[in-house]
Amino acid sequence: MKKLIFILILFVPVLVLAGQNNCLTCHQDFEDDDGPSHIFSRDVHSQKGIGCVDCHGGDASLEDMDEVREVRGYRGVPSHREVPDFCARCHSDATYMRNHNPALATDQLDKYKTSVHGERLYRNNDKKVANCISCHSVHEMGNGKMPHSSTHPFNIPYTCGKCHSNPEYMAEYGIATDQLHNFEQSVHGKALLEKRDAGAPACNDCHSNHGAAPPGTENLAAVCGTCHALEAELFVKSPHNDAFNEKNFPMCETCHSNHLVVKPSDAMIGDKPPSVCIRCHSDNDGTKGLETAKAFRGMIDMVVAGREEAHIALREAITKGMMTTDEELRLKEVDQALIQTRTQVHSFNMEDMSPHAVLGKALTDTVKANSAGLIDEYYFRRKGLGLASLFITLMAIGLYIKIRRLP
Ligand code: HEC
Ligand code: HEC
Ligand code: HEC
Ligand code: HEC
Ligand code: HEC
Ligand code: HEC
Ligand code: HEC
Ligand code: HEC
Ligand code: HEC
Incomplete structure (x- = not known):
């Protein structure tokens, strides 16, 4: 001892x-x-x-x-060019990493080499492209869950924007420098940066962290479908799929753009500006494109107008204090049908789209009819109530007179 x-x-x-x-x-x-x-x-x-x-x-x-x-x-x-190997000494060493955190991937350098950044770094010895620490920072590196981290989803747009929205820095490459600005104005940017919705994409959700294209997508054009699966599924089965492939039009960006995706509206369909259909279709292009565009718009307008009428009728029934729970639920079903109708636009096929619109319209008719019924019932009851009160008053007067006459 x-x-x-x-x-x-x-x-x-x-x-x-x-x-x-x-x-x-x-x-x-x-x-x-x-x-x-x-x-x-x-x-x-x-x-x-x-x-x-x-x-x-x-x-x-x-x-x-x-x-x-x-x-x-x-x-x-390490020099700018040496940084990736400096980090990869550990991060590409599967045995080393397994001892620390088996869940951590060891493919960052391999993927980085396939990106425009990595290709230019190694091929052209380009000192201006991003290396590991341009995105991760150094000495205060975090992971995507740490709020201070340059790779936290809320900070990523500015991490990439540091170079990509700097016109002087990017001048020699001749590519646009409006990605950050456009992204900030988009539904995605507003959801991510204003509503703090972590489900909305940051730059890396579309461009991937390290590689040329995110996993599960053959190319960047397919990336929207990783979150908007229904629209992508419909599109792939639509007449546009082959036509767009042939002409090299990207599947979603062509109508929605990539960085400036705005909230879509019914005005995007039809045969009048600002419809997107008329960018490619005209009366005499030999396709059913414009005809379908017009018919789609007609269908949607029909449900929207029906919904408005149903809503007015229902509101009246509500203010009259009638039991409207069933009709309120049915109006929610109309909204659901309207969402599905708009999603079905991506089938670009009347036969796929119209059943949803027809269902929506039928539901609005039911709400309208039932609300009218409730309003009638209200007046009927009021009339009944009036008669009943009159009857009771007469009875009371009769009774009073009778009592007075008693000795
Ligand atoms: C007694 C003080 C002292 C100690 C101990 C010390 N450093 Fe330094 N270090 C310095 C000074 C001073 C510089 C030069 C700063 C300058 O020139 O601006 C420096 C520079 C550096 C640099 C810049 C590159 C270079 O070679 O100049 C690195 C990296 C570095 N130190 C890492 C380390 C590491 C790792 C250790 C521990 C193994 C360490 N230092 C220990 C004082 C120290
Ligand atoms: C995860 C790896 C890593 C660790 C850990 C790390 N460094 Fe560094 N350090 C780097 C890299 C990469 C650079 C090159 C930065 C650049 O090119 O801008 C660097 C650069 C430096 C420099 C010179 C540039 C400067 O920013 O002044 C100094 C000094 C330095 N490190 C000191 C340290 C000290 C002291 C520690 C420990 C407290 C440390 N480093 C821990 C990766 C690391
Ligand atoms: C000495 C080996 C070593 C070097 C060199 C190194 N790292 Fe790491 N790194 C690690 C270890 C170990 C972890 C922590 C793994 C764990 O336990 O989760 C880590 C974690 C990270 C994480 C957080 C991962 C996560 O999701 O939690 C990032 C990002 C990272 N390193 C980037 C870098 C970059 C960029 C460089 C080069 C500047 C670098 N590392 C250099 C060993 C190293
Ligand atoms: C263009 C920007 C960019 C470059 C360049 C970059 N990274 Fe990343 N990296 C990210 C983003 C964004 C994430 C996701 C953040 C998260 O979820 O932790 C990430 C994640 C990581 C992680 C966590 C595990 C993983 O794979 O998701 C490690 C480790 C890492 N990077 C290391 C590196 C190394 C090493 C290099 C250089 C070979 C590098 N990164 C280059 C942006 C970059
Ligand atoms: C250190 C500055 C820097 C940072 C940070 C940076 N990039 Fe880059 N990036 C460049 C440069 C320089 C090019 C080369 C431009 C070229 O060749 O067209 C480039 C190329 C690209 C390209 C290919 C453009 C093309 O030519 O089609 C994409 C996509 C890209 N970066 C996305 C990102 C994303 C996403 C991030 C953040 C996760 C990011 N970059 C962070 C400097 C940077
Ligand atoms: C919703 C997905 C998405 C988001 C989010 C996104 N991008 Fe893109 N980005 C794309 C697509 C798609 C392209 C077109 C690529 C093609 O056609 O090959 C593109 C192209 C680019 C290019 C090439 C030049 C250009 O403008 O065409 C750069 C650079 C770029 N993006 C950077 C960024 C940066 C920086 C952010 C974040 C501020 C960002 N992107 C956010 C999908 C996205
Ligand atoms: C990481 C998942 C993700 C990716 C990738 C993504 N989105 Fe989104 N998108 C969302 C989320 C979440 C919202 C809802 C934002 C909000 O709260 O308004 C949204 C909203 C939209 C809207 C508005 C829908 C509406 O009814 O208001 C459109 C249009 C859209 N995205 C198109 C695209 C296109 C085109 C791409 C590819 C260039 C894409 N998205 C890539 C997650 C994603
Ligand atoms: C970027 C150009 C472009 C836009 C925008 C576009 N289309 Fe098309 N569309 C095409 C091409 C190309 C074809 C294939 C024509 C062919 O088969 O020759 C096509 C085919 C169609 C077809 C099949 C036609 C047939 O005769 O079988 C329909 C239906 C259609 N589009 C509807 C629409 C609607 C509705 C919109 C607006 C929401 C729209 N398109 C927007 C390019 C476009
Ligand atoms: C030919 C043009 C066109 C293409 C290509 C296109 N869209 Fe749309 N998209 C529209 C129109 C038009 C609307 C508006 C429907 C409405 O509000 O009436 C719309 C609406 C949307 C909406 C909101 C309605 C809903 O479905 O929830 C999302 C999300 C969306 N599109 C995503 C996508 C995605 C993802 C792709 C690629 C797979 C894509 N779009 C391809 C024309 C297009």
Whole structure:
């Protein structure tokens, strides 16, 4: 026992010294508040026990930077081109990663090489394309769940926008720099950035984190279908599928755009501006395109008008205090049918679309008729009530007279 204590007393100072992170303490002494050593406590690596030495190499027990630089395996600061390999030393090492977190993928570098960023980095030695730390930041890296992280969904548009919405920075590539601006105005951008709806796509949900196209989609054009499965399913079966493939029109963007997706309206269909159909179809193009566009619009307008009338009738029945629960539920079914009718636009086929519109119309007719019935009942009851009160009053007067006449 005494021996053990002796050994412990002998070794504790050694252990403390060896465990001391001189990199951190010395760097904290001279770096500004936003220097690596100060912000590093927010870094996911720091939180998982990965220190300066694990990335940069060197020896944390040394007290002099010059000595650190002489340690074999000191990596120093990687250049822009070296960063991916610097990170991949761990992140592409399946055995290493399995010991830390078996759930974490090890394909980031492989995928990155297939992206425009990776291709240009390696092929052209392009110093302006994104490497790992352009997106992940450095020394305060987080994962997609940490609010401070540059890859958190709410921050991603600005992480990408830092380069992509900077016209000077992007000038030499001749590509647009309006993606962030357009995205901010879109249904998706508003849902993500204003409503804080994490189900709405950020840039990486469409473009993928690392690769050229997200998994499950052959190309970027199919990406909308990963969330809007019903519309994509209808589209694939529609006459547009082959025609669009042949002409290289992307399947959803052609009508909805990619970054500036706005809330669709019925005005997008029909034979008058701002209908999207008339961009390609005309009376004499030899297809049923325009005819269908007109018929679709007619169907939708019919249900919308029917719904309005039903709603007015129902409101009157409600203000008259009638039992309207059934009709209120039926009006919700009309709304459902209207949603389905609009979704069925993507079949571009009258036979698929019309049953939903016909159902919607039939439901509005029922609501209208039943509400009218309730209103009639109200007047009938009121008349009945009037007669009944008159009768009771007469009875009361009769009774009163009778009582007065009694001795
Ligand atoms: C006694 C203080 C001290 C210690 C200990 C120390 N550094 Fe440094 N380090 C410095 C100074 C000073 C610089 C130079 C800063 C400059 O030139 O702007 C520096 C520079 C660096 C750089 C920039 C690249 C380079 O080579 O100049 C890296 C990376 C770095 N240190 C990492 C480490 C790591 C990792 C450790 C621990 C193994 C460590 N430092 C230990 C003081 C220290
Ligand atoms: C996850 C890996 C990783 C860890 C851990 C890490 N660094 Fe770095 N560090 C980098 C990368 C990558 C760069 C290159 C940054 C760049 O090119 O802008 C860098 C750059 C630096 C630089 C020079 C550039 C600068 O920002 O001033 C210093 C100094 C530095 N690190 C110090 C440290 C210290 C001190 C620690 C521990 C507190 C640390 N690093 C932990 C990856 C790491
Ligand atoms: C020394 C090995 C090592 C190096 C080098 C390294 N990492 Fe890591 N990284 C890890 C480990 C270990 C984790 C934590 C895994 C866990 O436990 O969840 C991690 C976590 C991460 C995470 C968070 C993953 C998640 O979803 O939680 C990101 C992002 C990340 N690293 C990016 C980078 C980038 C970018 C670089 C290069 C600048 C880099 N790493 C360099 C080992 C390393
Ligand atoms: C164009 C921006 C971008 C580049 C370049 C990039 N990443 Fe990522 N990375 C992301 C985004 C966005 C996520 C998703 C964030 C999340 O869910 O944690 C991510 C996720 C990760 C993760 C978490 C596990 C995973 O695969 O989802 C790791 C680890 C990672 N990146 C490492 C790297 C490494 C290593 C490199 C360089 C070879 C790199 N990243 C390059 C944007 C980028
Ligand atoms: C460090 C700056 C930088 C960051 C950050 C960055 N990119 Fe890029 N990106 C570029 C450059 C430069 C190109 C090359 C342009 C080219 O070749 O057309 C490019 C190319 C692209 C392309 C291909 C454009 C084409 O030519 O069709 C896409 C898509 C793209 N980036 C998406 C993103 C997304 C999404 C993010 C964020 C997750 C992001 N980028 C972050 C600089 C950046
Ligand atoms: C809803 C899906 C979606 C979202 C969200 C999205 N993109 Fe795109 N993006 C696309 C599609 C689709 C294309 C067209 C690609 C093609 O035709 O090959 C595209 C094209 C691009 C291009 C190539 C140049 C251009 O404008 O055509 C860049 C750069 C780009 N996006 C960056 C971004 C950035 C940055 C964000 C976030 C602010 C973002 N994207 C958000 C789907 C999306
Ligand atoms: C990551 C999932 C996701 C992806 C990918 C996606 N969307 Fe969306 N989209 C949503 C969500 C969530 C909403 C609802 C936003 C809201 O709250 O208004 C939405 C809304 C819409 C709307 C408005 C619907 C309405 O009734 O108001 C249209 C149109 C749309 N998306 C088209 C597209 C197109 C086109 C693409 C591909 C370029 C696409 N979406 C990619 C999730 C996605
Ligand atoms: C970007 C161009 C484009 C837009 C926009 C467009 N179409 Fe088409 N449409 C086509 C092409 C191309 C064909 C195939 C014509 C052929 O078979 O020769 C087609 C075929 C059709 C067909 C099948 C016609 C037939 O004779 O079998 C219908 C129906 C149709 N479109 C309806 C619509 C409706 C409704 C809209 C508006 C919501 C619309 N289209 C918008 C390009 C477009
Ligand atoms: C030929 C033009 C055209 C194409 C291609 C197209 N849409 Fe639409 N989309 C429309 C029109 C028109 C409406 C408006 C319906 C209404 O409100 O009356 C619409 C409405 C929508 C809506 C809102 C209504 C609903 O279904 O909930 C979503 C979401 C949507 N589209 C997604 C997509 C997706 C995803 C794709 C690709 C698979 C796509 N659209 C392809 C024309 C098109």
